[in-house]
Amino acid sequence: MPKELCDHCQEKIVVSFEEKIAGEVKRFCCNGCRTVYKILSENDLKDYYKIREGRSESISQANQKEARFKYLDDEEFKKKFLRSSEKVLQFSFYIEGVHCAACLWVLEKLPELNPNIISARLNMSTSTLSIEFNESANLSEIAVLITQLGYYPHPLLAEIDSVQLKKQETKRDVIRIAIAFFCMGNIMLFAVSNYLGAEPNLKIFFDIFSGILFLPILFYSSTPFFLSALGSIRSKQLSIDLPIALALIMGSVLSYYSLLIGQHHIYFDTLATLVFLILLSRFLLKASQQSSLTHENIYSFASQIPARKLEEGNAKETYARFIKINDYVEIHAGETIPIDGVITQGTSSTNNALITGEINPIEVKSGDQVFSGCINNSATLVVKATSTLEKSELGKALKQIEKGWQGKTSLMRLSDKITKYFVILQLLIAVITFIYFFYVVDFETAYLRALTLIIITCPCALGFTPPLTLTIALSKLAKNGILVKDERVLENINQCQDIFFDKTGTLTKGNFQIIKWESLSSREEEERLLYSLEENSKHPIAKSLRQFVIKQWNDQNKKLIPIQFKKIEEIPGKGISAINENGDIFEIKPFGSQSAQTSFSLSKNDQVLANIYLEDEIYPDAKAILEELRSRFNTYLLSGDNESVVKKVGTQLNFEPDKSFFSKTPQQKMEIIKSHPLSIMVGDGANDAVAINSALVGVAVSNSMDLSLRASHVYFNQNNSLQSLKKLIIVANETERIIKRNVSFSLIYNLAGVYLAIIGVITPLLAAILMPLSSFTVLASSLFTTKRMRNNT
Amino acid sequence: MDILFLTIPIALVLALIFLGVFISSVLKGQFEDLDTPAHRILLEEKSIKGKTNESEQP
Numbered sequence: 049m050p051k052e053l054c055d056h057c058q059e060k061i062v063v064s065f066e067e068k069i070a071g072e073v074k075r076f077c078c079n080g081c082r083t084v085y086k087i088l089s090e091n092d093l094k095d096y097y098k099i100r101e102g103r104s105e106s107i108s109q110a111n112q113k114e115a116r117f118k119y120l121d122d123e124e125f126k127k128k129f130l131r132s133s134e135k136v137l138q139f140s141f142y143i144e145g146v147h148c149a150a151c152l153w154v155l156e157k158l159p160e161l162n163p164n165i166i167s168a169r170l171n172m173s174t175s176t177l178s179i180e181f182n183e184s185a186n187l188s189e190i191a192v193l194i195t196q197l198g199y200y201p202h203p204l205l206a207e208i209d210s211v212q213l214k215k216q217e218t219k220r221d222v223i224r225i226a227i228a229f230f231c232m233g234n235i236m237l238f239a240v241s242n243y244l245g246a247e248p249n250l251k252i253f254f255d256i257f258s259g260i261l262f263l264p265i266l267f268y269s270s271t272p273f274f275l276s277a278l279g280s281i282r283s284k285q286l287s288i289d290l291p292i293a294l295a296l297i298m299g300s301v302l303s304y305y306s307l308l309i310g311q312h313h314i315y316f317d318t319l320a321t322l323v324f325l326i327l328l329s330r331f332l333l334k335a336s337q338q339s340s341l342t343h344e345n346i347y348s349f350a351s352q353i354p355a356r357k358l359e360e361g362n363a364k365e366t367y368a369r370f371i372k373i374n375d376y377v378e379i380h381a382g383e384t385i386p387i388d389g390v391i392t393q394g395t396s397s398t399n400n401a402l403i404t405g406e407i408n409p410i411e412v413k414s415g416d417q418v419f420s421g422c423i424n425n426s427a428t429l430v431v432k433a434t435s436t437l438e439k440s441e442l443g444k445a446l447k448q449i450e451k452g453w454q455g456k457t458s459l460m461r462l463s464d465k466i467t468k469y470f471v472i473l474q475l476l477i478a479v480i481t482f483i484y485f486f487y488v489v490d491f492e493t494a495y496l497r498a499l500t501l502i503i504i505t506c507p508c509a510l511g512f513t514p515p516l517t518l519t520i521a522l523s524k525l526a527k528n529g530i531l532v533k534d535e536r537v538l539e540n541i542n543q544c545q546d547i548f549f550d551k552t553g554t555l556t557k558g559n560f561q562i563i564k565w566e567s568l569s570s571r572e573e574e575e576r577l578l579y580s581l582e583e584n585s586k587h588p589i590a591k592s593l594r595q596f597v598i599k600q601w602n603d604q605n606k607k608l609i610p611i612q613f614k615k616i617e618e619i620p621g622k623g624i625s626a627i628n629e630n631g632d633i634f635e636i637k638p639f640g641s642q643s644a645q646t647s648f649s650l651s652k653n654d655q656v657l658a659n660i661y662l663e664d665e666i667y668p669d670a671k672a673i674l675e676e677l678r679s680r681f682n683t684y685l686l687s688g689d690n691e692s693v694v695k696k697v698g699t700q701l702n703f704e705p706d707k708s709f710f711s712k713t714p715q716q717k718m719e720i721i722k723s724h725p726l727s728i729m730v731g732d733g734a735n736d737a738v739a740i741n742s743a744l745v746g747v748a749v750s751n752s753m754d755l756s757l758r759a760s761h762v763y764f765n766q767n768n769s770l771q772s773l774k775k776l777i778i779v780a781n782e783t784e785r786i787i788k789r790n791v792s793f794s795l796i797y798n799l800a801g802v803y804l805a806i807i808g809v810i811t812p813l814l815a816a817i818l819m820p821l822s823s824f825t826v827l828a829s830s831l832f833t834t835k836r837m838r839n840n841t
Numbered sequence: 842m843d844i845l846f847l848t849i850p851i852a853l854v855l856a857l858i859f860l861g862v863f864i865s866s867v868l869k870g871q872f873e874d875l876d877t878p879a880h881r882i883l884l885e886e887k888s889i890k891g892k893t894n895e896s897e898q899p
Contacts, residue, residue, distance in 0.1 A: 149880040156881075171874045215873070222867050230860045234853065250845065257849070 056081035078197065080150055120187035120203060122370065130187075136166060139187060140178045141194065141201035146170065154197055162193055177201070221334070225327045228269040231261040232320035239317035258316040259307050262300070270296055270323050286471040288511050292326065294475075295319075295502040299812070302495065313492070315499075318816040322503060325820030329827060333512050355386035358430065368420065368437045375433045379424045381616060385431065387420045388440040393430035397617060399423040425617045466791070470507045470798070478502050481806055497808055504801035504815040509794035509826040514787050517830045521783040524837070530772050531763045540744050541780040546724045547677060547773075548739070550731035551687040551697055552589075554749050554769050555674075556664040560592035560646065566659040574658045575600060578650055580611040581624050581636055589646065589662065623648065638690070646693055671701055673770045677777070686720060686729075686739070688712055718742050730773060747773065775840055782837040790826045797822045 054077035065076040069089050076082040130137050143155065151170070155177055158168040164185030170177045179190065194201045238254035246254060270293075277293035280286060299319045306313040355368045358376040368386035371377060376392070379385055385398065395413040399422060412418060418431060420440045478498045485494035518535050525532055532538065549555050567574060579597040582590035601608045613634075616626040623637040638648040639659075650658045674683055685701075685708040687694045694710035697703075709720060717739040721729055729736070729743035740746035740760050748760035749769035764772040801818065804810050810818070832838075866872070 149883060152877065152880050153884045156884075170877060172877045172880065215870075219867050219870075222872070223864050226860065226863055226867070230856065234856070247842065250842065253846065253849075257853075 054078075054081050056085045078154060080154075117188040117191035117203075117365070120191060122366070125370065126187075135183055136180050137183065137185075138178065138180050139203070140176050141191070141203055143170070143175050143177050143194070143199045143201055146172060146175045146199065151199070155194070155199070158190070158193065162190065165190060221327075221331050224269045224272075225324065225331060228265050228320065228324040228327055231265050231269075232317075232324045234258075235261050235317050235320045252310075255307055255314055258314070259304065262303075262316040262320060265320050265323050266296070266300055269327060273323075273326075286468050288467060288471065288507055291471060291474055291478075291502050291506055292322075295322070295499060295506075298495070298499050298502070302499070313496070315812050318503070318813045321813075322816040322819065325816075325823070326506075326508060329508065329820060329823040330512075332827060333516055354383075356380075371433050371437065373433050373436060377431050377433060379429045379431060381424060381427055383424055385418050385420055385422045385424055385429075387431070387433045387437055388435045389418060389431035389433045391416050391418060391429055392432050394427055396427040396429050397425045399425055399619075425619075427615055464511075466795075467507050467511045470505075470510060474502065474505045474507070474798075474802075477505075477802060477806075493808070496812065497805060500808075500810060500812045500815045501802060501805040503812060504805050504810065504819050505798045506819050507794065507798060508819070509797070509823045510791060512823070513790035513794065513826050513830060516827065517783055517786045517790065520830055520833065521779050521837075524833075525776065525779055528772065528775055529764060530776055532761070532776075533763065534761045537745050537761045538780040538783050541728065541777060542784050544681065544726050544728050544744060546682045546684060546727040548684045548686045548721060548724075548727055548729045548731075548743070550729075550736050551685060551689060551694060552664060553732040554730050555670050555685075555697060555701060556666050560589055560662040560664050562593075562596055562660060563663050564659075564661040566661075568659075569657045571658075574650060576608065577611060577634060577652075577657070578636070578660075579608060580613070581616070581626055581634060581650075583610055584616070585618055585624060589648075592662070593660075646689060666697065666700060667768060667770060669768070670770055673774050674701055676774065680777075681728075683707065685709065686712060686717055686731075688714075688717070714738050728773075730769065747776075778840045779837055782834045786830060786833060786837075790829055793829070794822055794826060 055074045056076055065079060065082045067074055067076070067082050067086065069086060074082075074085060076085060126137075130139055143151075146152075146155070152172060155170045156168050158179065159165045162181075162185065164181050166180040166182060168177060168179045177194075181187075181190065191201050191203070235258045238258050242251050242254055273289045273293045273296065276287055276289035280290055296319060299315050303314045303316055303319070305311075355366055355371055356363045356378045357366050357371060358364075358378055363378050371387050377386060377389065381396070391412060391414050393414060395411070397411050398418055399410075412429075417434075418424075418429070420437065478501050481501055482494045482498040485497055518538060521538055522532055522535065565571070575597045579594060582593050585591075598608065611628065613626040613628050616624065618624045623635060625633060625635045627633055633653055635651045635654075636648055637651070638646070646664065647659060647661045649656050650660065677683055683703065685694060685698050685703045687708075687710055689710060691710045694708055695705075698705070698708040709717075712720065714736070715738070717736065721727055721739045721743050725744065727743050728745045728747060729740050730747040730749060731737075731740050732749045736748075740748060745762065746760040747762045747764065747769075749764045749772075762776065801810075801815070805815065
């Protein structure tokens with residue numbers, strides 16, 4: 049019988065890879081594991097396997113993730129998200145953990161691991177895996193299989209139609225541009241020959257060919273302009289496409305009429321260039337925006353709230369958005385309540401901080417109403433859904449945030465407004481020019497000058513500079529591990545005057561060292577108790593303590609079995625309390641000590657068992673970066689810790705005494721933030737969530753708790769949060785500068801164009817080349833950003 | 842220069858053929874993923890089943 053677990057990674061073996069190493073047959077789950085094992089054993093590095101035994105946490109984490117895919121087999125889910133044709137079903141996953149050709153190799157071998165899978169194709173640039181499978185395969189099995197290979201699949205829950213539509217749209221755009229380019233190129237050849245003085249009969253021949261080649265551009269490539277212009281006339285809203293469509297119609301009427309009566313006003317080359325260049329610049333804009341869609345995807349993962357649905361007594365893993373009214377949902381202690389509903393079983397307490405701002409837990413019992421987004425603190429509850437996620441408070445809030453993604457910043461709105469007025473002005477000037485020259489000179493001059501004017505003043509650059517610049521800034525930030533959930537942050541940050549820092553994890557590493565352990569009973573029992581109480585807490589102190597205890601026990605080769613409690617409750621900023629089977633109450637409580645250390649006591653039934661003192665390490669570059677920030681911002685220290693700890697860190701980092709706040713409850717933190725409306729709040733813990741949410745710009749640093757992550761506008765993925773904050777501020781600053789630079793450039797450009805067109809210095813052809821050139825200048829200016837931004841990202 | 846009346850249409854027809862080829866490759870989705878095929882070509886087509894011991898030795 050083969051062993052079930054891989055000798056390298058301890059995962060379950062799906063397909064066994066065997067190899068005789070040092071006389072023993074070893075089994076592996078994949079080629080990679082086999083190679084690693086071989087390298088380690090050949091180089092006498094097999095101690096690796098002994099050393100990592102202590103790391104029990106990471107292995108259990110992987111198992112926790114496994115059951116989350118059951119909902120993929122739901123009929124309703126299949127109907128909505130699976131594409132099917134003749135017994136073949138198609139589905140796509142976003143795969144977390146794809147990095148090299150080996151990943152490609154193993155993921156595309158899926159059909160050999162599960163015979164029901166027909167094909168698997170991985171797109172490495174987007175990390176999407178599209179699979180085709182027949183009806184007898186379960187999607188959840190496939191997802192589990194991918195997990196076993198060491199990747200984490202996120203089902204791509206976009207509606208199939210919209211994905212298809214987007215793809216087809218891109219294809220159509222490319223074809224449109226290709227045809228425009230083909231025709232333009234040939235028309236240009238003829239035009240150049242004509243300009244250089246082709247023979248009269250050849251010239252007519254060339255003009256006729258140009259006229260024919262222009263037809264596909266007019267009737268196929270330019271359709272987007274005409275459609276959008278028509279739409280804008282119908283909705284009585286001016287758009288940039290209106291003057292373009294007008295120029296096209298004016299130009300082609302003139303050119304075809306001249307061709308018929310044998311005159312020389314033929315501008316097919318002008319119009320073809322215009323269409324091609326505008327189409328191209330719009331396509332590039334779209335492409336640069338779509339490549340940064342990835343952080344939007346990440347956001348949509350974050351907004352998926354897991355839920356456990358009860359069906360005929362069995363719990364089924366799913367997501368909140370699939371819960372319908374009157375479904376029963378089970379919520380364990382420490383989990384987020386996924387939907388609004390009424391409790392039918394169990395008593396517990398809930399933490400409503402994110403929804404209501406109320407910090408203290410609220411006792412709830414059978415028959416009480418609970419709300420999605422609240423945290424279930426102490427015991428398992430069964431809740432009957434009274435509304436769907438979409439209609440719940442949290443759902444509305446999430447929708448608001450999602451809307452924010454498509455919403456416009458005020459800079460964008462401003463440029464939209466300018467563009468609109470600009471179009472009115474442009475058309476008005478064109479009409480005035482036409483009338484003036486019609487009376488003063490003749491119809492021909494009037495027509496030509498108006499045409500030139502319209503072409504050269506197209507405010508394309510004006511229209512697309514803000515979205516483009518913002519998109520580039522966002523993707524630069526994302527590459528630096530700064531995820532911006534709301535674009536408006538980039539604008540709001542420039543108005544901010546105050547920065548509030550939470551101490552732990554922001555200015556300090558959140559990596560606590562235990563300095564003193566005053567043991568008042570059995571040390572071993574204390575350690576075990578401490579570990580059990582802190583086991584599920586995400587607070588940095590809890591993490592450090594767990595690591596400390598595990599290391600102690602491993603060093604002594606003892607196995608740590610956590611104590612089971614009947615009820616366990618964590619109150620942000622106040623500690624943890626638990627009750628065991630015998631009704632004994634255990635508590636971890638911070639206490640204000642005179643020394644400059646974080647300290648807390650461990651007690652059983654109000655009798656202190658141990659006092660523990662910890663100290664945190666300050667980031668080495670914190671001081672320098674803070675000094676830099678102080679030239680523009682007022683910096684404040686806002687902590688829940690006691691006075692002496694905060695004062696110590698405050699003095700080390702030069703915070704003025706009246707700008708260091710200590711012993712603040714989450715509620716007080718929020719009130720302080722609210723009294724400084726133009727502020728940035730940087731924090732990590734659950735006790736910062738409300739404050740983060742009420743700040744103009746709320747930042748959650750890496751390793752943040754779920755709660756503050758949801759509440760924040762920006763999330764730092766990288767450990768050094770001060771460095772990230774500095775980058776964020778610089779990028780925001782520079783983004784605004786680039787937008788202003790581009791908008792003023794295109795305004796000046798257009799005004800100069802108006803003047804030159806009216807006095808008749810430039811011809812329509814020159815205008816057609818100059819106009820898109822301005823778009824490209826702006827595009828380039830946005831892409832190259834500024835020196836300061838390049839140096840800092 | 843009368844030959845131009847013949848060669849230019851021929852050149853156009855040739856160019857049209859290339860345009861057609863390009864359009865058909867766009868429609869078939871050949872430009873959708875420009876990264877992966879470069880890696881895929883380097884990988885073995887061999888099945889991983891039945892290939893366990895010492896299969897990598899030259």
